[in-house]
Amino acid sequence: MTDTAKKALGLYIHVPFCLRKCHYCDFYSAPSNAAHRAAYVAALCAHLRQKSHTVSGYTVDTVYLGGGTPTVLQTAEIAAILDTVRQCYPLAAEAEITVECNPVTNTEGLFEGLLAAGVNRLSIGLQSTHNNELQALGRLHTYEDFLATYRAARGAGFPNISVDLMLGIPEQTATSLAETLDRMTALAPEHISAYGLRVEEGTRFFDTVSVLSLPDEDAVADMQEQTAVALAAAGYEHYEVSNYARPGYRSRHNLRYWLSSPYLGFGPGAHSYFEGVRFETPRDTTAYLAAVAAADTDFLESEPHPIVGKEAQDEYVMLRMRLFEGLDEGDFRTRFGTSFEKAYGDTTRLEAAGLLTRRDGRIAFTERGMYVSNAILSEWLDFGADGAE
């Protein structure tokens, strides 16, 4: 990169609306009506414009509309948001523009509209191909709805589709998962995410966890391995904890989170990392609308926190190690002026246990190591020490 070259930037745009809250979801979203949505889109566009005045020297190369359920918005509203992005920010020609969507019953014109708006990647929240499991999760769709949606998207010409699966769903078994994986590999989306279900505080699941028939730790670990094996056999690379891609189709937007590449978030609950500072916008849609109207950057960019020193080093390890390619020891030494051992101690025991590999100047978790990475990272890292309050 030369001095005159522009730096790459990602935009995350949050849509805090859903048709209904799923039982496991603790992300910021709520039901809405048309007027709410129109007002919200107007605010988002205003916010995008406001922020663009302070951003120079960057080219946007990924845009991600997440939620919530962004497709709760009218296609025209999504187009308006992306138009605003184009007007205010230099957008790379080959930019990855993703929209999350749920399987829907009526896809009439939807995907054609999204393509026309410039969207080139879809992320569909399927979770499972078994309707009993979908019901247990509180999802509104069926597998059949998903198939119709997927085919409509392909039919419309979407070249890059990601499908979300979930592991550890109540009632899920190795057999039912095998079937889900078979169906997926047959369908062959470019990208598959497979997240372990986490029962978070503040969700319906959290309140009912004692009566849920959740698979236990070993069963979920088996499912993770089963997924990795099945998807590898079908030609997918396991490149991040929960993400698989056919060659050339890694999520460029999500990768920037792990590579500490800058991104700006818009909407309540969105997070940003820009010019070495992390900040976030509080999870309150009404307050968000007011803050945009008042150009209240103190609210929109709450809890600004520069990432420096030991915290930057620990964060680098935490984020890079989410990737199966791990971290480059030489790069680590250049950035932080110390060796990995000096910073985090001897790793031979972890290597001997088959949890960690060190080869070609890189340190990386193995499949097994990745699934217990929190236990290892919490030994190494100390975010209580300097400022990560």
Added chain:
Amino acid sequence: MAISERQKHIRNFSIIAHIDHGKSTLADRLLEATQTVAKRDMEEQVLDNMELEKERGITIKARAVRLSYTAESGEEYVLNLIDTPGHVDFNYEVSRSLNACEGALLVVDATQGIEAQTLANAYLAVDAGLEILPVVNKIDLPSADIEGTRREIEDVIGIPAEDCPAVSAKVGLNIPDVLEHIVTDIPAPEGDENAPLKALIFDSYYDSYLGVVVYVRVVDGAVKSGDTIQLMSTGRTFEVVDVGVMDAFGLSKRAELRAGEVGYITASIKSVGDTRVGDTITLANDPATEALPGFKAVQPMVYAGIYPADGSRYGDLRDALEKLRLNDAALSFEPETSVALGFGYRCGFLGLLHMEIIEERLEREFNLDLITTAPSVIYEIVKRDGEMVRIDNPTNYPDPAEIESAKEPIVKASIITPTDYVGGLMDLCQDRRGDFVDMKYLDQQRVELHYRLPLNEIIYDFFDALKSRSRGYASLDYELEGYCESNLVKLDFLLNGEQVDALSFIVHEEKAYGRARKIAEKLKDNIPRQLFEVPIQAAIGSKIIARETVKAMRKDVLAKCYGGDITRKKKLLEKQKEGKKKMRQLGSVQVSPEAFMAVLKLDDDD
């Protein structure tokens, strides 16, 4: 011996009863009826003034109170009520309290009949030569059987009960009848006012202003402020600051205490260790020739290591134990170090209840979180070189090759149970290595069983097992009989091949396998899965007798980082790190204090 008019108008008595038979409630009614306490001032159960006692409904330490009573004859009497602790751990204290009296009210619940403690305490009272006055209580309850209970008292204890008071302490029925019987049936105290002073210590407590307040029964002679008193067991002398009596609200100064009276002495004494229950106080310049009989220095019977869950609070634990010892001469402690648990104290207790009370007080009154090791008794080991060692900590158990013989403490246990449960309880005693002594039918429904049992079996969950096998109906009393040679082994536990000292215990060889398996399983269930597999082994010496494995952890990962929310993952890792700081390092294995306690907690009967 002629006694004075003053003595003729004194009655000293105790109330003995099984737990829950209404002793404290009856005491309250007596206080109320004699206007010692006005009804509106009555706090429920004045005598039990420790919070813990109120919650458990038992009296832990003896108290005494003086009542003034005008009898039907019109004469004025001083009634000294000396309360007694109601649990087997405090047998010795009970016996000393009884020795301060001439009579005892034996309270029996008309719905329950006689229980093991009723009987044990009644025998103590008989041994002390007391006049026993039965009181049938709870006659307000529909299931009360007054006549049956009276008959049982006559049959089982062999004292007349035909005309004994039948009361309801709860609703205040027939209380004057009890007071009148106290005056007519219980003898006045004997004792020579002019003889050298002999005063029996039956209780004492530490007060931060007064120093130790000693509760005494003056047997002979008199004591007043300014006297120099001498403790006959130690020879130590103190100058009396004050003497007086105890009314329901506290200490009330008097010019002197004379033969037959019950009261207190303060003498700037710094530690209750100097005023042991059962010791005799005399005057230094005119000493009695011999002490009152029956004194013994109480010895702890049960030992356990107590550690702060948070190692940095070791100093607080020491301060708390020192404060408790000010008031509890039976509590002993000395520093010990465990590789697993760090710095703590080896504490000695009279029994399991005493231990539980101390633990609860440490946690409640001093806000400490504790880790307590499994309780142990004292073993007597004779080594091949002839040396005898007393072992109260399994860690100090000698190498088996050095042991000539090992002895363990044996108790005489008495169990009273409805006949329905005799079979199950005999199985239990058998299983706990008991020797059957005899069995007596108390009546058609109830039986008294006598067994000789090793104390280490009693402290291993015996009481809970007894209760669960008798649906709560059986009662237990025991006293130390002596030491008996036994085939003992030390059981060690290894995690990851490293011995964890705090888990070792001494056990009879034939019990070793079962206990080893059970604890190994509990360790497996309570040790959180670690990054690496953790082998658990139970060993006698170098021989492994049980093994389990804690499988390696397989899933601990944050699958999703929503929308670039990095802070959230940091917080999660931070929380995890904080959690680990509280962990105890058992060898290379991290275990939370809660998990450690769960392993040591004795389960129900199995």
